[in-house]
Amino acid sequence: MALDPQAMMEITFNVIYLIYICVIVILMSKNMNKVNQEELRAAKRIRLAFLALFIGDLGHVGARLIAFFSGEGEMNYVILGIGTLFEMVGLIFLFMIFTDAWRVQFNHPKILLYKVLIGIGIIGLIIYVFPQNQWIAQSAPYEWLVIRNIPWLIQGIALSLLIYRDAKAVDDKKLVRIGIYIFISYFFYMPVIFFGEIAPMLGMLMIIGTVVYMLWQYTSYSRFFKKRE
DSSP: OOOOHHHHHHHHHHHHHHHHHHHHHHHHHHTGGGSOGGGHHHHHHHHHHHHHHHHHHHHHHHHHHHHHHTTOGGGOHHHHHHHHHHHHHHHHHHHHHHHHHHHHHTTOOOOHHHHHHHHHHHHHHHHHHSGGGOTTSSSOOHHHHHHHHHHHHHHHHHHHHHHHHHHHHTTOHHHHHHHHHHHHHHHHHHHHHHHTTTOGGGGGHHHHHHHHHHHHHHHHHHHHHSOOO
């Protein structure tokens, strides 16, 4: 099956992104000995968070590659649905683990807010189990598309504000930027999630959102894993 230009661009970009995040995680592991000992616990959690994201995205991109090169493309609902599930689980774990990294970095106890954010992640995973998600159907019911994205939305926005607040208080510019990157990524992801089926061209916003994630990943690497003079 001949791929249309938009599909080919999407696949190429996603493969480049997977290679990028894989390299970031490898560099984090390689440079773990350069991490400030006081920040080692947070750094290990950050590496684990991005590893979870990589695994989830690997399932998603891998599914799209299989679907397109099998000749069925968007008609291969089973493979694409499983890939979407992988991606969603990866995102939930990304934010659960990064929330814990925020907690240990700023020496917060396991306060109620922290427990609520972790609990929201667990609720999100439970929501994914419900058959109403129709992961392997042509399209999910719109109400369930919204429901299953709410935990990830709450997790990310809350975490971005917490990181920004605490980093600003100690004048940590790179962590401030991380908080901003997480927050603004939703301006590109949410229109696609809620209106992508109505206006398919909105899917191009995912590329910008992914670039913002790449900035988040690199800034995290630069902040914790590169030797500071």
